[in-house]
Amino acid sequence: GAVVSQHPSRVICKSGTSVKIECRSLDFQATTMFWYRQFPKQSLMLMATSNEGSKATYEQGVEKDKFLINHASLTLSTLTVTSAHPEDSSFYICSARDPTTPTRDNEQFFGPGTRLTVL
Amino acid sequence: QKEVEQNSGPLSVPEGAIASLNCTYSDRGSQSFFWYRQYSGKSPELIMFIYSNGDKEDGRFTAQLNKASQYVSLLIRDSQPSDSATYLCAVRRTNAGKSTFGDGTTLTVKP
Numbered sequence: 001g002a003v004v005s006q007h008p009s010r011v012i013c014k015s016g017t018s019v020k021i022e023c024r025s026l027d028f029q030a031t032t033m034f035w036y037r038q039f040p041k042q043s044l045m046l047m048a049t050s051n052e053g054s055k056a057t058y059e060q061g062v063e064k065d066k067f068l069i070n071h072a073s074l075t076l077s078t079l080t081v082t083s084a085h086p087e088d089s090s091f092y093i094c095s096a097r098d099p100t101t102p103t104r105d106n107e108q109f110f111g112p113g114t115r116l117t118v119l
Numbered sequence: 120q121k122e123v124e125q126n127s128g129p130l131s132v133p134e135g136a137i138a139s140l141n142c143t144y145s146d147r148g149s150q151s152f153f154w155y156r157q158y159s160g161k162s163p164e165l166i167m168f169i170y171s172n173g174d175k176e177d178g179r180f181t182a183q184l185n186k187a188s189q190y191v192s193l194l195i196r197d198s199q200p201s202d203s204a205t206y207l208c209a210v211r212r213t214n215a216g217k218s219t220f221g222d223g224t225t226l227t228v229k230p
Contacts, residue, residue, distance in 0.1 A: 034217065043222040044163070044207065093162045108153075108209075108218060113162040 002028045002098045006111035013084055014119055020080045021114045023094030029074035030096035034108065035067075038091045050077045084118045091115050120145055125208050125221035133229050138195040140224050142208030145189065152184055152191045153209040153218065156202075163207055167193065198228040 003026040013019050023033055033050045048056045048069050056069035068080040077096075081088055093113040124143045132138045140154075151170055155163035167182040169175045169191065175182045181194040191210075195202055205223040 044220045046217060046220075049217055091160075107165055107168065110155075110162040110164065115160075 002026075002096070002107075002109040004030075004094065004096050004109045004111040006092075006094055006114050008114060009112060010115045010117075012117045012119065015085050016083055018080055018082045019084055019116060020078055021092055021094075021116075023077045023079070023096070023111050025075045025096045025098070025109075028096075028098040030077075030098065031074060033071060033077040033094055033096045035069060035077075035079050036093045036095065038093060038113075040091075044093065047079075081116065084116070086118045089116055089118045121221070122146060122219045123208055123210055123221035125206075125224045127222060128225040129227055130224055131227045131229060132198050134198060134200060136198050136228075138198045138202065138226055138228070140193040140195070140206050140208075140226065142191045142193075142221055143189055144191070144208075144210045144219075146210065146212060146219075147186075147189065148212050149186075149189075149210040150213060151211040151218075152182070153211070154180075154182060154191075154193045155207040155209060155220075157205045157207055157223065159204075166206075195226075198226075200228045200230050202226060203228050 005024045007022045035047045036044045047062045048058045050056045050069050050071040052071045071077040095108045095110040122145050154167045156166050157163040169182040169184045179196045183192045205225045207223045208221040209218040211218045
């Protein structure tokens, strides 16, 4: 399957600081990437859909100004958690679709996730 | 009513048994159906996808889809302790659309 990487894998920051998480598709060009958040023992919650070269589409209840998403190239999307607070501590996972073939286009390839802890 | 419903479990089966995981969905327009496995602390990995009514087999895994009943299931034959994980069901309306995930079913396979 296609490879999606995330960096960093784990980050600890102080309350009030901003944290940037990178999501890269390593062997394909992803026109669409998705950002999810998952709290312990809970399901994946879609935060936003990121399309290359355009503004992200945020899910209801997700603050656009707090979770800044940039999808500047076909292989990179970034999520910036601004002014992070302890309640933002979570597992953030990106995923991407590979549009090169009909089969791969229909699959979502997940990155390994980034565990954010805000002190 | 949630768009995608799964029994949260935990579902416990002995090693070598068949594990049956179920998922129902509310959107009749859903076209694509996926099963993901998620180990604790890890991100989901795709196990199976199915688009047409009926069964689809891949190794020890069989996905079953019944669009009329809005039901999709995953059977795991000869369950192994390494199959112990949370299994997420996801549905999608169109190729370009987003996937909607269920809350997952936790499976424990006991040696």
